[in-house]
Amino acid sequence: MIQIMNWLSMGIGLIPLNRQQSQSNFGLDYAMMLIMPCLYLAAYFGINLFERYGLPYLDACNSVCRLSNNLFMHLGAFLYVTITLLSLYRRKQFFVEFEAHLAEIDVYIQKCRRVAEMDKLRAQVVKHKVAYHFTWLFIFSVFVFALYYDSKHLYDTFGEYAIIPFMVSSFPYLAGSIIQGEFIYHVSVISNRFEQINSLFEKINKEARNRRAPLTIFDIESEGKKQEVKVTSGEKAAATKALFSNDPKLADEMKRQKAQLPKHDDEEELNTSEEDDDDIFDYNDAIVCENTDNTSEANLPDLFKLHDKILALSVITNGEFGPQCVPYMAACFVVTIFGIFLETKVNFMVSGKSYLLDYMTYLYVIWSLTTMIVAYIVLRLCCNTNNHSKQSAMIVHEIMQKKPAFMLSNDLFYNKMKSFTLQFLHWEGYFQFNGIGLFALDYTFIFSTVSAATSYLIVLLQFDMTSILRSEGLLT
């Protein structure tokens, strides 16, 4: 699905060809991105200067139709020109950079998953796919319907020249929606990474819960069995466990941490880091601490780093796509308001009288629906991503509250987690998905738009259209 969208956006010149390779033919990559705007501008100025092939210049078009068509056309021009300029400004660097960051993050996640032994867990992802495909299918059908409706009517009116008015009526909105689709794709990728991190955090959390019980009750046997099943570190005897008291040596712990860090990076084989530090432990001291099966808490620093990196990535993504959200949301807002206005004040009274007028009002309604769906998905995904990133902090707090065994030993983990949650507070103040700061891209935006739309509608609905309609001969 993503592939189809990418081809489409390459096809209509919104993202460069070969966007992932940094070295490729410059001219070939950007040819489409220049040709399409030129075609569009030719159509736009052709219609406006030569006054042909445009709906407003037909005899059948009355004043209401002309006004609404002009508004639709100029709004589309505003949308398309701003979006194309921003796309041209973005160029290829962003995609290359994004992929590089993502690859780096994935490597980290893979490493963490290996440490946490979560390689096999895939079922969750598959279940996710159904809703995902359904959404895609729905959106595609909506778009196909909108485009079909517009092109059919234009073909009926203009014959083979229908492509020219089509360029100025539906095309800009299509282009804007596809750019938002790109945004959706990038945000969903980010959101997915957050989910993976959260599952890793959740794993640590669960382990903390499991490990707490044997420690307090000193249930030696079950713990021993558990360890025997786990082959990762079989040399730990269950008996030594009992010997272990709750006041381990601070210096030892610190040593362990220190040794673990440099080691951690260069292990490419399937060895878990835990084995390594256990080795060091044995080397230094004979006493075995309880973290024989806490394979995943060693992930914490990596996870914190990952969280930070993903947030940095979302800042980049938002910086690229946020500005393009603003004209899109504005266009969506205006089209929706005028769609409602035309539907209630014109179409409700005089539907079926004029073919072109009906076409215009339905075009407004259709495009307001499609843009609204796309806008909603953007908002929903951004909100979800925000929530996912927030959830990590929540889980970390939960882990802190449970006081798992690895935290009792020293302050390091406590400080680490505290640092992470504090950093998240800073992030919260600093970043949220937004359109150049004008509005936050979450559900509050829907509320503010709806309230604004209501007040505009109240004012707009007071316009008295009956006299105008009567003067056009539509109303008797």
Added chain:
Amino acid sequence: MSQSMPSVKPLLLQFQQLFALSKFVGVLPQDLTQFRTKNVLEKSRNGMFYMIGLLIIYVVLYIWLIIAFGEDDPAVKASQSTLTFVIGLFLTHIGLIMMATDQITALFNQGQLGDLYERLRVVDERLYREQCLVDNSYIAKRIRVMIIMTVIFELFILVSTYIKLVDYTQWLSLLWIVSVVPTFVNTLDKIWFAVSLYALKERFEAINSSLEDLVTEHEKHKAFLARDDDGNDTAGNQTADSSESQPPQYDANLEYLYKELGGIDIGSLRGSGSKSRNRVAPIAHSLNSFGERIPRKPHQINPNQMMNMAHESELSNATKVEEKLNNLCQVHDEICEIGKAMNGLWSYPILSLMAYGFLIFTAQLYFLYCATRSQSIPPLFRSAKDPLITVIILVYTSGKCIYLIYLSWKTSLASKRTGISLHKCGVVADDNLIYEIVNHLSLKLLNHSVDFSACGFFTLDMETLYGVSGGITSYLIILIQFNLAAQQAKEALQSFNSFNETAGLVGSATEFFNTSSTLYNLETTTMMTPSNY
């Protein structure tokens, strides 16, 4: 240390042209010769009198302008609707109010403004000691570009309006030149604010980038360690261990000490007004506690020396990092304080500017609408008769407001960014001690953030802009609706009157005028309405 001093040039050095211009126009009262020679803003009695005189002259001229153009033809006043008249009456004076606010605040703040830049200079010196270099040379260019843009906009608006829309056969029409004075004075004042804000933003970004540099350096260092063999590793382990076992108590004391020192430092620097004393204080301080910091810079640049790299990453040494982080946070606090002080100094001018921007934007669009319906509009808004001039005016006014809002938003974001960068240091070092330092400082940073506001009425960020743009649109729609309703009422009245007139009941001269003009209105509105809808 001695050669470090000349490299920290005061920020005000970049303000030379701007100051000369604003002194001449009467935006700032400070002493010109002092500024030329020593780059400081000092109080000046003569400047104050000059400025008050200019202010009075401006006000008198402007009021004269209002009267002269207001009485252009009494017919305009009679024919325009009450709505237009009241809006016009209010809005012709708001430019004057804005200018007066700017100048009076500048008079009141003339002492504090100098202190502000002095504090900024001290911050620069401290930043230099932490090896964050702030490049001020762009600021001069920025100022020049802004002044040129202002002059171009003002001249275009003035000349085009004068040629196209003012009757320049009379000598009194030369008075129209006065109409640009308020906006010009205001823009100069705002350039001061904007550039200072930009400088603050640069400082924040310098802090952030130096923190990020620490992180990348440490990552390189860790990569180097990772490539090393085990023997080296254990050695490094031991050294790290030994350094870790000692510091805690030592550091806790040290932190206190630094805080004390820092506090004294800031206080003494802030208190001293003269420049020579200021120069002494930081040197003494730096020699005491940070003496060894400067020379370390050169070999950090060289990443090829792998053997040195192992010891070089500052983050592996907790005590030194603590010094650095503490200092950076103190500088951050100080910049935040400067930002707040600056916001306080300019709070009333900014409030008046925002009010002006909002009202003028709405009014200009409304009068543009009125002009397209060939209704009469207030004489001082005659520029609304021409769409191109209107667009230029709108771009100019909104550009001024939006740029300020955008800059303060960006500055506040940059100040928030520091906390994140600080934590990155902690995460990358992954050391208990550093975590403690970072957590402590991060809480401090969390409480210290700059949010710029206009007198506390609203914060200057982009969300306000979103709200304001929504407000402008809805007011515009409401105004246009009222205008339509008034026109319709007038039409009805006129048709009734003309009916009476033909019956020969009423026939005075003034009313004749009324009817003819409104008949014209009636005609145009009926002509225009269908084409629009």
